Amino acid sequence: MTCIVQKYGGSSVADVGRLRKIARGIADLKRSGADIAVVVSAMGKTTDQLVAMSREISSLPPRREMDMLLSTGERITMAMLCMALHEQGIDAVSLTGSQAGIITNDRHNDAQVIEVRPFRVQDEMANGKVVIIGGFQGVSYKRDITTLGRGGSDTTAVALAAALNADRCEIYSDVDGVYSADPAVVADARHLPEVSFPVMQEMSTAGAKVLHASAVQFAKEKNIAIYARATFSPGRETIVRQLSPGAVVGVQAVVSEKQVERVRLQAADIHGCFKNTVDYLEKNQISIKEVNFIDTTAAGEQTSASFIVSTKDIYGWERIKSVLLNDLKEKIVFDTNLAALSLIGEGLNRNNLTLLETLGLLGDNRITVLGMATTAFRISLLVSADQIEKSVELCHTRWVDNSGG
């Protein structure tokens, strides 16, 4: 029997009317004979409201308690969607992340899925039920409720699809797939019907919001095709799957991320200083990226290290910064108001032409590049936050519009 895992994002389940519409679609699919598991997000702005309420009590609430609080959002959705399915004459049952066997580590607010034990999901499916699962949440080996971080419902869906050996994983949101740039920034952004796993991973990591990076990682490992679709306007879709190498070459998308800061360390004891800083960030469960470490013992040269932090989902970032400043004094500097521009595509590192030409293009337009990092699928450039839209437009016009695709 066909086994399908679907995931509906917050805007798709924002109110009772939308839940009813989704329930009708699921009922039709069920009657066609499929086994269905549905992963849901919190309704509309529920998560934001819960976060706002917690901030009224505490500027830096305990992470475990944030997870207890936020996990209620998806539970409301899943119970409501079950009720809507019963009204359609479809037998359905809701399961929490814990009941669905989503086992995570205990990194609260940003937990990693360690294992999926989908026995109960399979039992309920075998009994003919549609299974509705709360996304974004799991349970740690300590039996505490954890959350997977923003966008974690994608991860729940893909991890579950992998564990169930599902035929496909459908991710429904308010956009009909993946674009060559954010359509809100670039008017002629192009819809991409097909994207490879590594390109999608780089896009998500670099700031594209359609799919969560760790979800794509799961899909890649288990080779589960992801169908990204718009919930209420069927038509176009983006399929994320394994593509033969060389099928597409060149820049496929231009992605940007705001609320980025660079942390710079300069000290004689750079090793200890770097270790202490990263240890402290790790203790606060903050990931660093694009590390640049220069250690030289040559006389007169200063040793330095720098890395990038994406600050938008960090609780209490200012408090954490003031602790570091107080501790390290002039050894640490925070470059704020930055943004990261990323060109994503296959084979970008085959030569340096893309990088060189991009640097020239930005320089001609008086945009200063403050840092850079490259991988096989990505070229990222750090620019001032107020120049990011302009940078995206320039690069999109140069690399995507002219690619003749």
Place this chain on the structure above:
Amino acid sequence: MTCIVQKYGGSSVADVGRLRKIARGIADLKRSGADIAVVVSAMGKTTDQLVAMSREISSLPPRREMDMLLSTGERITMAMLCMALHEQGIDAVSLTGSQAGIITNDRHNDAQVIEVRPFRVQDEMANGKVVIIGGFQGVSYKRDITTLGRGGSDTTAVALAAALNADRCEIYSDVDGVYSADPAVVADARHLPEVSFPVMQEMSTAGAKVLHASAVQFAKEKNIAIYARATFSPGRETIVRQLSPGAVVGVQAVVSEKQVERVRLQAADIHGCFKNTVDYLEKNQISIKEVNFIDTTAAGEQTSASFIVSTKDIYGWERIKSVLLNDLKEKIVFDTNLAALSLIGEGLNRNNLTLLETLGLLGDNRITVLGMATTAFRISLLVSADQIEKSVELCHTRWVDNSGG
């Protein structure tokens, strides 16, 4: 070390300001050296709002899903209260009913606590933490989330106090204890500083809202004294505990319950008819009370049965009634718009004088008594709903105001 279990009702935790106030009180108590477990209800009208939202989807939602939905309310409160305690410098941890070991049967929406396994609560207490527990919820042996029915947070608190062998159980709400009548109905209702377990049980069953009947049952079995207090106006309290027999005799309180219906069955096959009806109600998890069963085979006499149903917390009562009417036709009659008046006190059945005099008093005031039932601690009379306030006043004046207490 002193071990105290506290419970805060919905109005006590209605907003962030109140949570902060409560947190300050708990912090002071903790610093005085006590081990503390705090059971919380959902914030303010949260439960009502969730019920209303579910009704938009379905008039008779699956009971299991209602429990999944409603249990989120307490989880929000407990996470928020934990955060507020952390702000006070107190280490606290929130536990769901399941994590706190509240094991129930699987009667969804009205589950019975079967067992409490408070190991994790004890572990966290031993680590010096204040433990915040979601009231009203448990977990069934099928590992499904259950709720204990309205007011079930009281039961959570007392059952936990019993399992922890706590020194006392404090129930905080917006009233400072138990009164001889509802002060909203009877202006000179009298505050009762002390009430015995059986009298409190009868009061709760008969409609008094301060304490949940099954909570009092737990307290009686384990002899845990309950202190009913007002959260934000300390002063008076009611202590519910074991009292020596004969310490108080006579009517102590007059309690009323609205939204009561009487179901009457008349049929030749009264046994089968009664059994089928009660079976169907049981399947819908509806409790019946005050059963009146008259079976006589004497020629010409009709056999009949009747019982009382308290309809206010039944989901889909009208739908259930129409099924029964359709099935039993003229064999079943529903007497609607009724209310139950109950006189509660010790030794009410020592003679019939209280009953006889009450019947006379109501008759003199043209109030028709439509049914009656008595126990050792209670005399209940069924009257028309529009005469209930008048009946309560008359009885309170006659039996409580004149008791010289």
